[in-house]
Each structure stands twice: as C-alpha cells, then as structure tokens.
Amino acid sequence: MHVWHGGHAGARAGLARRRDYKGDMEQTLVILKPDAVQRGLIGRIIARFEDKGLRIVAMKMMTISRELAGKHYEAHQGKPFYPALMDFITAGPVVAMVLAGPQAISVTRALMGPTRGWEAPPGTIRGDFGVSATCNLVHGSDSPESARREIALFFGPEEIVDWEPADVRWLGL
Numbered sequence: 730m731h732v733w734h735g736g737h738a739g740a741r742a743g744l745a746r747r748r749d750y751k752g753d754m755e756q757t758l759v760i761l762k763p764d765a766v767q768r769g770l771i772g773r774i775i776a777r778f779e780d781k782g783l784r785i786v787a788m789k790m791m792t793i794s795r796e797l798a799g800k801h802y803e804a805h806q807g808k809p810f811y812p813a814l815m816d817f818i819t820a821g822p823v824v825a826m827v828l829a830g831p832q833a834i835s836v837t838r839a840l841m842g843p844t845r846g847w848e849a850p851p852g853t854i855r856g857d858f859g860v861s862a863t864c865n866l867v868h869g870s871d872s873p874e875s876a877r878r879e880i881a882l883f884f885g886p887e888e889i890v891d892w893e894p895a896d897v898r899w900l901g902l
C-alpha cells in the first residue's frame with residue numbers, strides 16, 4: 730500500500746498543478762444583504778462560498794446609498810417590487826465581496842438558489858435560511874456583463890486583491 734507521507738521524498742511528491750477547466754477565471758459580485766447581517770449569518774454564508782472553493786478577492790462592510798442601490802438594481806426600475814427592494818437593500822449594513830473561480834457566476838447563483846425563499850431547495854443559501862421573496866439574504870451577479878458592471882459600482886480596481894490560495898493544486902486551479 731502506498732502511504733502518503735512527508736519527508737525527503739514527500740516534499741515534491743503529489744499532484745501536479747493541472748487546470749481542468751476551460752476559459753478564464755470569472756469574478757462575480759456577491760452582497761450579503763441587510764437581513765443576512767442583522768440575523769448574524771455573515772460567517773455561515775461566507776463559509777458556503779469558501780467551502781465550495783471560490784476565492785474572496787475583495788470584501789467590505791458598507792451601507793448602500795439609495796443612489797448606488799438605484800444603479801445596482803436599475804434593471805428593476807418600474808417593477809412592482811422595486812420600492813420595497815430599494816427600502817430593503819438600503820435599510821442596514823451589507824457585506825459586499827468579489828468572488829473568483831471557474832464559472833464563479835453560475836456556481837454562486839447555484840449556491841444561492843432561486844430568488845424566493847419558499848421556492849429555493851434545501852441545501853441552497855436561500856433554501857436553508859429564508860422564506861421571503863424580498864429578504865433573500867444574498868445577491869449574486871447573473872451574467873458576465875452584470876458582474877463587470879456591478880463589481881465596478883462597488884469596488885475600485887485597487888480594492889481587488891490578486892492572491893493565490895495555498896491549496897491550488899487540490900482545488901484543480
């Protein structure tokens with residue numbers, strides 16, 4: 730039986746770094762919404778993204794102004810839920826972050842689950858932590874174009890940190 734161990738031979742042994750995905754790393758904007766902060770769920774939600782292997786490359790706590798909220802959710806202007814959405818997203822502090830990884834946009838959306846908590850399946854963030862359509866805990870960009878636009882709304886280029894996790898080989902990165 731081959732036993733994995735350290736020592737003089739073990740130091741260089743092991744898995745070679747070999748990417749198994751096509752295309753570039755994606756970046757996506759994630760917001761832990763005011764309900765997630767107020768309910769003390771910041772750590773548990775971030776843990777889901779970290780556990781999956783997504784990399785946090787920017788993060789800050791902030792309160793979203795009505796002006797920024799309007800830009801961020803401009804596609805929803807005029808919809809029936811828009812006024813409630815504006816009140817909700819500006820009602821208290823949020824945690825904004827940029828996550829990076831292969832297919833990070835769709836991976837993040839899958840971890841979040843569908844918009845309405847009562848429809849979101851168990852195992853997703855929205856499925857496990859809420860039953861509301863408005864207070865649904867987390868935002869994630871829905872396309873590469875949205876991600877680029879939204880990241881630029883929340884972060885300057887100097888706030889995005891280029892770093893590499895120590896276990897890249899074991900993440901297939």
Ligand code: RTP
Pocket residue numbers: 805810814843844862863864865867868869870871
């Ligand atoms: P998000 O943009 O926040 O990641 O959410 P999403 O893509 O899943 O949903 P979207 O259709 O973009 O809606 C944006 C946010 O508006 C609130 N909403 N309320 N009461 C309602 O029927 C309703 N529908 C949407 C939610 O906070 C939703 O995340």
Ligand code: MG
Pocket residue numbers: 871
């Ligand atoms: Mg959306």
